[in-house]
Amino acid sequence: MLCVACIFAKELTGVKVRFSDTQLEITTNQTLHNVRFRFNGDYTYKVKTLSPGTYTVGLATFTDTKGNRFNPFSIRVQRVSIFCSEGSTYFLP
Numbered sequence: 001m002l003c004v005a006c007i008f009a010k011e012l013t014g015v016k017v018r019f020s021d022t023q024l025e026i027t028t029n030q031t032l033h034n035v036r037f038r039f040n041g042d043y044t045y046k047v048k049t050l051s052p053g054t055y056t057v058g059l060a061t062f063t064d065t066k067g068n069r070f071n072p073f074s075i076r077v078q079r080v081s082i083f084c085s086e087g088s089t090y091f092l093p
Contacts, residue, residue, distance in 0.1 A: 024059060026050070026056075026082075028053070033049055035049070035083070037082055038080070038082075040075070040078050043070040044063065059077070078092070
């Protein structure tokens with residue numbers, strides 16, 4: 001089933017993402033609501049609200065649909081997608 005809201009989602013601006021071997025750093029200049037981060041299309045992390053600022057999230061915090069944690073020592077991050085009430089965007093490492 002196709003997500004119609006995702007097709008018409010506004011391009012999210014004012015968000016930057018940086019990677020290290022074990023961390024994801026997110027910087028936003030606006031408040032984001034109902035935020036879902038997705039790695040490689042398989043691993044997700046959800047947060048209700050992000051206020052303007054910089055946040056660090058450990059890559060092992062992300063899980064797949066079976067509850068398996070992302071292992072940054074055996075899998076490379078290929079793409080990070082961000083979906084929220086304000087829009088969506090993606091980043092490549």
